[in-house]
Amino acid sequence: xxxxxxxxxxxxxxxxxxxxxxxxxxxxxxxxxxxxxxxxxxxxxxxxxxxxxxxxxxxxxxxxxxxxxxxxxxxxxxxxxxxxxxxxxxxxxxxxxxxxxxxxxxxxxxxxxx
Amino acid sequence: xxxxxxxxxxxxxxxxxxxxxxxxxxxxxxxxxxxxxxxxxxxxxxxxxxxxxxxxxxxxxxxxxxxxxxxxxxxxxxxxxxxxxxxxxxxxxxxxxxxxxxxxxxxxxxxxx
Numbered sequence: 001x002x003x004x005x006x007x008x009x010x011x012x013x014x015x016x017x018x019x020x021x022x023x024x025x026x027x028x029x030x031x032x033x034x035x036x037x038x039x040x041x042x043x044x045x046x047x048x049x050x051x052x053x054x055x056x057x058x059x060x061x062x063x064x065x066x067x068x069x070x071x072x073x074x075x076x077x078x079x080x081x082x083x084x085x086x087x088x089x090x091x092x093x094x095x096x097x098x099x100x101x102x103x104x105x106x107x108x109x110x111x112x113x114x
Numbered sequence: 115x116x117x118x119x120x121x122x123x124x125x126x127x128x129x130x131x132x133x134x135x136x137x138x139x140x141x142x143x144x145x146x147x148x149x150x151x152x153x154x155x156x157x158x159x160x161x162x163x164x165x166x167x168x169x170x171x172x173x174x175x176x177x178x179x180x181x182x183x184x185x186x187x188x189x190x191x192x193x194x195x196x197x198x199x200x201x202x203x204x205x206x207x208x209x210x211x212x213x214x215x216x217x218x219x220x221x222x223x224x225x226x227x
Binding site: 041088100101105109 | 118145149154155156157158159162170204206208214215216217218219220221
């Protein structure tokens with residue numbers, strides 16, 4: 001089954017630096033989404049990019065989508081210690097239909113050091 | 115008010131027991147899910163219900179049985195618990211219109227001894 005696979009598995013940066021995480025998926029999609037998970041908590045939706053979009057911004061977040069390479073990236077600019085969390089991408093397959101099935105990977109663990 | 119609430123948050127039990135996890139959403143969403151997150155944080159979909167009807171049933175042992183008494187509730191019952199069932203189980207729901215964005219509960223950590 002299709003999965004969003006994040007890369008790298010872990011990333012450690014200093015506060016103020018930018019963090020870039022990548023995601024690859026396998027089949028055609030309706031959209032790709034990024035979620036954040038703080039330790040011991042549920043996932044929280046961050047941003048959604050549709051298959052006909054190439055770039056999207058939300059605050060300090062910038063998401064790109066390359067459907068020809070079946071990949072996406074999430075850039076967090078001017079990182080803060082509070083950004084420390086796991087970040088997941090989730091792809092909604094084109095064939096999802098009424099099921100609206102989002103498939104996730106195992107995430108990128110981002111640690112922002114103060 | 116919590117949008118998607120799960121109970122219990124923690125569950126520790128012996129192998130062979132039967133246990134249930136409950137989920138309720140007050141968002142008016144018509145589709146609810148159960149996901150399992152393993153120790154490596156991989157998140158795998160288990161079931162999905164739309165208006166009380168099962169629409170996704172991934173390859174999950176039949177010891178796992180979801181039940182949806184109404185569209186605001188989706189419970190997960192697990193029979194004959196095994197060590198490998200230890201994980202964090204997340205309930206989620208999705209809106210019927212617009213973008214398909216999931217709202218997750220806080221998770222239920224199941225530990226089987």
